[in-house]
Amino acid sequence: MKKISYRLWVQMLLLIGITLGLLWVLQVVMLEQYYLYSQTRNIKQEGIAxxxxxxxxxxxxxxxxxxEELNLKFNAGVEIYSINGERVFGFSLMPMMMGRAVYKQEVFLEAAKGEAIVRQLKHNRLNSNILLVGIPIGEGPEIKGVMIVGAPLAAIKETKEIIKEQLFIITVILILISLLLTYYSSKAFTKPILKINEAAAKMAKGNLSVRVDVESSDELGMLSDTINNLSAQLQKIEQLRKDLIANVSHEFRTPLSLIKGYAETIRDVTGDMKEKRNSQLSIILEETDRLKSLVDDTLNLSQIQSEDFRPDMVPFDIFATxxxxxxRFAHMSEEKGITLDMQWDKASVVVLGDEPRIEQVIYNFVNNAFNHTASGGWIKISISTNEDNVKIEVxxxxxGxxxxxxxxxxDRFYKASKDDxxxxxxxxIAKEIMEAHNSSYGVESIPEVGTTFWFTLLKA
Ligand SMILES: Nc1ncnc2c1ncn2[C@@H]1O[C@H](COP(=O)(O)OP(=O)(O)OP(=O)(O)O)[C@@H](O)[C@H]1O
Ligand SMILES: [Mg+2]
Known part of the structure; x- marks a missing residue:
């Protein structure tokens, strides 16, 4: 594993390397050229003036x-010659600086042509380089003479050595600092990551109640918040799962024990008593049906609840539905002596929705109404419309x-009375379907008076 601290350190070293490399090039390699350039330029400028x-x-x-000023500034000597080579002025605290006569003559001849010239030459005795600048006095054919300024060039080598030494010391110090910095900053950086990793590993092993306490406002703080959120969500899902299993097994227990009990009775006692046996067999069949419908509804619900359930939205006529x-309820209505009516403000309204699912919602409402209304009562389905919506009430x-x-x-498996x-x-199931449709929905109920369930659909 490549550690973050290692990578940080390499990057820091790279930065130090580039910085020092640049310094090296500028200070050591180009120093000489730069010094020569600026010295020449300055002496020439002042000489011409x-x-x-x-x-x-x-x-x-x-x-x-x-x-004298020039001498103080550049250690320079100044000589002026007339055009026929006669020396008319001289100022030099160190005449030797002016270099050998041959060079001087060369500079004189060149400058006499009318253009300022610069010569760099080696002074044997002083073992250093000398800069000779020749400047014509006057212009064109009227050149009256030549001024020669000579100045020693400082020993750049020594300076270079000093800079090298300093750069070396700086390099060592910077490398030490970078080591310390990377050590501490990578530690501060990786500590929360390790914490988050530890928490995630615990969650993977099934401990969902873990929390990460990284209190920073940066990306790591964000990540730890996300992890905490994740653990809360997973805990919730886990609780739902446990509840569901508890509910389902509870609901299954009664029919199963009935089926088992009657099957045993038939085997041991009523096997040959046709009438009793048949009535017990019908109970077994009824309970099997009930189990089947329990399984169907549970599957149906979990399908609608799953993340990727999308109602299949198509326009359809709610009246037909x-x-x-x-x-479908006509028979039950007659049997129970409960009237079932329909009421509307406009015949034929096309709505947008998943038709079979919407039918299931209304069916469940009507079915409940039949289960909780006494003989002689009434049930009413009404459809009313406004600008964009259709309201369906049962x-x-x-x-009540x-x-x-x-x-x-x-709520799932909730029944108002236990022996329901x-x-x-x-x-x-109805709630999940209506929420998937983004419908508004609700219930109003007054005990001993009646109940109204309602929901809305978008007009197509
Ligand atoms: N029209 C109604 N009048 C009175 N109580 C109602 C009415 N509709 C629903 N309820 C109450 O709400 C509870 C939940 O209804 P829900 O339809 O979810 O379950 P259920 O009818 O008991 O079972 P099923 O899953 O077979 O529909 C019912 O058990 C009942 O107590
Ligand atoms: Mg019901």
Whole structure:
């Protein structure tokens, strides 16, 4: 494993390397050239100014003063020759600086042509280089003479050695600092990562109650928040799963024990008593049906609840749907002596939705109404429209739901009365379908007066 600290260190070394490399090139390699360049430029500039002043008739006293200035600045000597080679002025604390006569002559001849020139030459005795600058006095054919400025070039080698030494010390110090910095910063950086990793590993092993306490406002803090969120969500899902298993097994227990009990009775006792046996067999069949419908509804619910359930939205006529439900309940209506009516403000309304699912919602509402309304009562399905929505209501004049029960009726396996024949799944299935449709929905109920379930659909 390549550690983060290692990578950080390599990057820091790279930065140090580049910085020092640049310094090295500028200071050591280019120093000499730069020094020569700036020295030449400065001496030339001041020399030309002085030559000009001399040409314009500067007196000897002032000239000496200026030459002295040059000497102080550049350690330079100044000589002025007339055009026929006669020396008319000289200022040099170290005459040797001016170099050998041959060179001087060469510079004189060149400059006399009218252009300022620069020569660099080696001084044997001083063992250092000398810069000779020749400047013509006057212009064109009227050149009156030549001024020669000579200055020693400082020993750059020594300076270079000093800089090298300093750079070496800086390099060592920087490498040490980078080691310390990477050590501490990578430690501070990896510590929360290790914490988060540890928590995630625990979660992977099934311990969902872990929490990461990284209190920083950066990306790592964000990651730890996400992990904490994840653990909370997983805990919730785990709780739901446990509840579901507990509920399902509870619901299955009663029919299963009934089936087992009657099957045993038939085997041991009533096997040959045709009438008793048949009535017990019908109970077994009824309970098997109930089990089957429990399994179907549970599967149905978990399918609708799954992440990737999307209602298949198509336009359809809600009247046709309600009519088909009415005919499915016609028999029950007659049998129970409960009237089933339909009411509308506009015939034929096309809505947008998953038709079979919407039919299931209304079916569940009507089915509940039949289960909780006494003989002689009524059930009404009404359809009303406004600009964009269609509201579907299923009302009954049954025994109603106590207000303290109302918040729970949508819960899975919730039944208001324990000996209710239902499975407690109808309303949770309806709720999931309506939420998948983004419908608004609700219930109003007054005990002993009646109940109304309603929901809305978008007009197509
Ligand atoms: N119209 C109604 N009048 C009175 N109580 C109702 C009405 N509709 C629902 N309830 C109450 O709400 C509970 C939950 O209804 P839900 O449809 O979810 O379950 P269920 O009818 O008991 O079983 P099933 O899964 O077979 O539909 C019912 O058990 C009942 O107590
Ligand atoms: Mg129901």
């Amino acid at each position: 002085l030559a000009k002043a001399y040409e314009e008739g500067m007196n000897e006293e002032l000239l000496t003063e200026k030459a 309600v009519n088909s439900i009415m005919s 009302s009954d004049n049954g025994h 739901i106590p207000s303290e029960e109302l918040p729970y009726i949508w 024949k239902g499975k407690g799944l109808g309303l949770s």
